[in-house]
Each structure stands twice: as C-alpha cells, then as structure tokens.
C-alpha cells in the first residue's frame with residue numbers, strides 16, 4: 001500500500017456507496033491508516049450534510065436556461081398560465097377553457 005497515493009476521488013464514491021466490495025475494502029483500509037484521507041472524508045461528509053446529502057453533483061450551468069425555455073414553450077402552448085386565469089386551449093374536439101383549479 002502506497003501512502004503517497006490517496007484515493008481522493010474514491011472518497012466521494014465511498015460516501016455515496018458506489019464502490020464495489022473490493023474497491024470499498026481498499027479505500028476503507030487506506031482511510032483507516034491515513035489521517036489525510038480521514039480528514040478529507042470528514043470534510044466531504046460535512047459538505048454533503050450541508051448540501052442536504054444530494055446524491056448527484058451540482059446541476060449543470062445551463063439547466064436553469066433549459067427549464068426556463070421549457071416553461072416558455074409550455075406558456076406558448078397554453079399549458080401553463082402564470083396569472084392563474086383560465087386559458088383557452090384548442091384541442092381536436094374544439095376549444096375549451098381550463099379550470100383554474102385544474
């Protein structure tokens with residue numbers, strides 16, 4: 001076991017329980033003997049708790065733009081009404097008015 005190589009990127013996987021049995025045992029054995037990785041694991045764990053234990057990495061930067069674009073599309077198609085007033089929708093059966101209560 002090399003003390004010079006820290007399984008830094010595996011620590012997050014260990015926290016997420018994404019490691020297989022052998023990998024997990026190797027990382028856990030290293031962490032037990034490596035104060036540096038113990039500290040890293042504690043810091044990582046604290047950060048996860050602060051983030052509400054999100055299982056996924058931070059959202060992509062363009063996610064907000066994509067969501068906003070989808071909302072714009074929904075508005076354009078009359079499926080969503082921000083003012084909460086009835087919106088006329090044209091269907092194959094003909095136009096009807098959506099109930100504001102859904």
Ligand SMILES: [Zn+2]
Nearest residue numbers: 006034036037
């Ligand atoms: Zn280490």
